[in-house]
Each structure stands twice: as structure tokens, then as C-alpha cells.
Amino acid sequence: MKAGHPGNWRWGWSGTALAFMLLVLVVLSSGCFSNPKPADQGLPGKTAKERRPLLDDRELNQVLVYYLTQDGSYLVPVTITFTPTREVAKVAVEKLIAGPQVNGLKGVMPDGVKLRDIYILDDQQTVYVDLTKELLQLKDNGQAERAIKALVLTLTSLGNARHVQVLVEGQAVAEVGGVKLDAPLSRPATINSLLKKDNQQGVQVYFNDASASFLVPVTVALPPGATGSDLPRAAMLALLAGPPPNSGLVRTVWPGTRLLDLKIEQGLATVNLSREVTGYGGGSAAETALLNSLLFTLTQFPEIDRVQLLIEGQKREYLPEGSVIDNPLSRPEQLNFIKH
Template identity: 30%
Template sequence: MRKILVLATVFLMVMLFLSGCNIPWSLENGDSEGGQPNNGNGEEDNKTEVSLYFPSKDNSRIVGEKRKVIAKDDAIVKSCIEALIQGPENEELRKAFPDGTKLLSANMVGDVAIVNFSKEYENTDELDELLLRVSLVNTLTEIEGIEKVRIMVVGQELTGADGQLFGDMARIPLDSEGKPKMNDETTVVIYFSDAYSEKVAAEERIVEITQDKRIEEIIFEELKKGPETEGLDPAIPEGTTLLSVDTENGVCTLNLSKEFVDNHIGGSMAEMMTLNSIVASYTELPNIDSVQFLIEGEVREVFIHSALDSPIKREEESIKK
């Protein structure tokens, strides 16, 4: 009887110590690749319904899928991530995580979930990694008490292509079609060539978002207005109109009128700065990583000197820091 009392006292002291900690839950897990979450005795009362977010197969939207996951003993975060790694049940969706990715650890600091993954997390291109981040952040911020998510890879905080830390990421609002919702006003970054045609420089603009106009159209309008900063040159030749714009699988297709070519000032460097200004402006959007130019609805082999027959990616070395 005395032995039982001693054990009970020790157990109570441990529980009191844990309840005083700032971190409400923590897990260390070296084997979370694929498979169903471990559901113990499988009782339904140990499960809770959550929305898991997955990209569509054409990468055009991110959709919530209702699933039941284990919630016993604060294991809901681990269960949600394991279910994300496993993938969706809906055949129109795809899993966001690269094959082989494992959850190494997860813990909370305040209202921030800090999740640490194996090196396989990085086996993605820029677009897939973006969709993975949105899927993960929006799934975890569904959980009560989680407002932001910090992603680590083998203990190192996740960085973008520019080397900047992503930091603590808040939920990304989605519309009814699963596409990112814009606020009434948002800040866009527009680029213009410097006077020496060596690099493009950024200007921030606060723009109004309306239901009848896409953000891609607004960016073109801002480019067409020209620079506000002295010493920068316009990007869009006079008279150019945007005939149509479409974004799919990370490629923004700009269909421009013939004035884009006919009214350009000419010169290979000036051409390059025009293209770099436009591409840098559009690739500031999280769902765009390259721009395909069309002239009057047709692919043009060259601008005048520069190639236009394939999507053009952002060139960081052309951007003034």
C-alpha cells in the first residue's frame, strides 16, 4: 500500500510540473512517413473532424477535405500532418508533401506551431513548395489555439529562394473556389528599369482589389502608369493594351496588343529591361514563377532581339537590392 502511495505521489508531481510548462504539447517522431495515424484502440470518441487542405491536380486551387483524425492526448497536430503526408481521398486532389517526408518534431510556443521535417521536404520546385506551405499552414491553423505556423527542415528554419526566412506564417484566406482571397486593399511590388538600363528597381503600391478585376490586371495597370520614382523608366510601351491574362501551374500568360512590339524604343538592353520589369512584378505574386508573352494571341519567337517563345523566369541578379 505504501509503495502505491509513493508511485501516486510521484505521478502527481510530474503532472503538476508539466501543467506549469508554457508548451501545451510536444512530440518527437522519427517515423511519420505515409500510413494511417496510429489510432490506438480505434474508438470513435478519440477522433475529431478536421479540414485537411490539399492542392488540386492541376495546381489551380487548394481544397479542404473533411477527415477524422486522432485527437487523444493532444495528438491532433501529429495526426493531421500524418494524414497530409499520406494524401487525400478525393481523386481530384493530390498530396502536397514530397515522397519520403517525415515529421521529426512538433511543439507549441504561445499560439505558434513549430513543425520540423526531414530533408525530403525540400524535394520540390518553387510552385509545389508554395502549395505545400499553404496546405500545411491552413490545415494546422484550423486547430484551436494555433494562429501561426513555423516550418523547420532538419532543425533549420525554412527560407525562400532569396534566402529570407519565412518566419511565423498566418492562415491564407481562400475563396469558395479554393483560390487565395485578396483584401479590399493590398500592397503590390512593381518594377521599373533604372536610367542606365542595368537593373530594375522596386516600387510599392497600395491598390484596391475589386470583385470584377484580377490582381494580374491590376499589376499591368500599375506598370502602365509608369514609375513614381525619379530616375526610373517606364516598362510598358505607349498604346499597349492587355488583351487577356491567365495564370495556371505557376505560369502567367500575358496576351498583349501589337503596340507592345511596334512602339518599343528598341535596343537589346531596353528590351531586356522591359521584360525583366514585367516578369519581376508578376513573380512577386506567390502563385506565379514565370511569364509567357503572347502578342495578339500568338506566341512570338522573338521580341525584336530577345526570345519570347517560352515562359520567362525571374532573374534575381537583374533586381536592384
């Protein structure tokens, strides 16, 4: 009996160990100790396998990114160039987060924010932008609105994406700084609104920032004599009127300039201005701002793709600083160009 005891004990211990090992394998296979699910599995009906990188159809080397004027009051679209890539959306968000590399502008994002991921899912209509927790440092509602708006404006100008879903550390959050983020965001109707009432009809024009270094798109109320049925004319009248008082913006057209006529035919807008338009007398910066504000203001309308400038009903070869205006001008390819 005693001789048989050690053998029985050894057999019993081995059987117990084997059973324990089998139990561990069952537990592990059940997922009790598996890695956490990917963040996007927390989104209804979505799995990690459905993620797709957000790629443009072709390689591009420039993008429009939104920063802030020096005083933080207005969003400013700037054109940034880089090495050609199809990952334009990723580059755009990284440039947005990094902030401008020039004087006169400010970044919109809090310090320390980084891009964790950017992708689309099966519907391809919504861009998912996953940022780090530093985004939650946005406490001021105005600052948060401008930061999120800049992000949405930047991304919805690329490809076919119509909506932007902002995530923080892989998870959807209810709000940041009072800005609701619990659902995808659409492109806002205005970039910088100077309208005093929510139901007031306005029109977008381009003025200079306080330093006259960058063009700023703002939506202003329809000027006297303008109607919503003719928005190109309303935009021209608003541009000639100059920015509202105390806006901190600078006019781009010389005071006293009058709109003598505006005709639109087959995509060509013929703008006839009074002689006061050249009152600046020279200065390449003033001349560039004049032409660019005119072109960006008018070519925002789908019925206009070219602009012919007349002065007192006559074509001129050049403006005082040498800008050629004898033929129709197209919308410039770059707005507020910044070379990084």
C-alpha cells in the first residue's frame, strides 16, 4: 500500500495540472484576457475591418488650411504646399494642428494636440478624425467653435467627404468647450459671419485683415440697394462699401469707387468700376489685394468663372503696379499662400 501511494499521488497531481491548463485555455479563448476592442467598435455597427485610409484620387501638393488672424477674431484660409501625396487630408490636419509658420496668424488648436488617426468607413461620406486628449483643454466656447469649425472647413473642402466626426482618444465625446460633437458635423454655411440676426440674409466678401497681409472671407448684411435675387451685384456693392465699423478689417477697394455696371454672360462677369478704383496710386500689395478680393468674391458664385475689369467703361492694359487686366481673369489657384 505504502509503495503504491507515491505513484497514486503523482498521477493525481498530473491530472489536476492538466485540467487546470485546459481551463486556462478555455478562459483565454473566451476573451476574458483579450486586448480591448478597437475604439471604432464603440461606434454603432462599425468594426475595425471597415476602416479605410482617406486618400485622394490623385497626388496633390497643396491644401487650404484655416488659421486665425493675429487677434483671434477671424478664420483665415491659407494655401500650403508640400510634397505630392494622396494623403492630403492627413497632411491638412497635421498642418492645422502645427499652426502657421509665419507672422501675423495664430493656430486654432491647443498646445499638445496630435492626430491619432484619420479614416473613413463604408459610407465614405464621413471623415473620422481621432485627436489626443489635449483637445479637451478647449474650455472657452468661442475658441472651441473656431477650432472645430477650422477642422471641418479644412476637411470638407477635400474629396467627397461631407461630414466630419471628431473623436478624442478613439472615443466619441458629447462636447468640447460647449461645442456638440456627439454627431457628425457638416460644412458650416459661413466662415466668418458679421450678421447681427440669425435670419438675416448676407453675402460673402473678402477684406484685408488688420495688417493688410491676408484676405479674410466674411459674410456681411446686404448693402442698401442690393437684393438677394442678385447676389453677385450685392457682393460687389458690399466689397466697395468696405468692412463694417469696428470689425478690425481693412477695405481692399479705394474709398469712393462706384459700381457703374455688372454683366454676367456665359461665365464671364464684366465689372465696370469708376476711376477712383486706382486711387491707391501704386503699391503692389494694395493692387494684389484689390484684384484678389474682386476675383475671390465674384468667382464664389457658380455662374462666374472669369472676370473682366473695366474702368469708366474702358479696358486698360495694366493697373498702376503693372497687373495685366486687358483680358478676363480667372480665380487665383492660391489664396493667402504660405510656403512651408
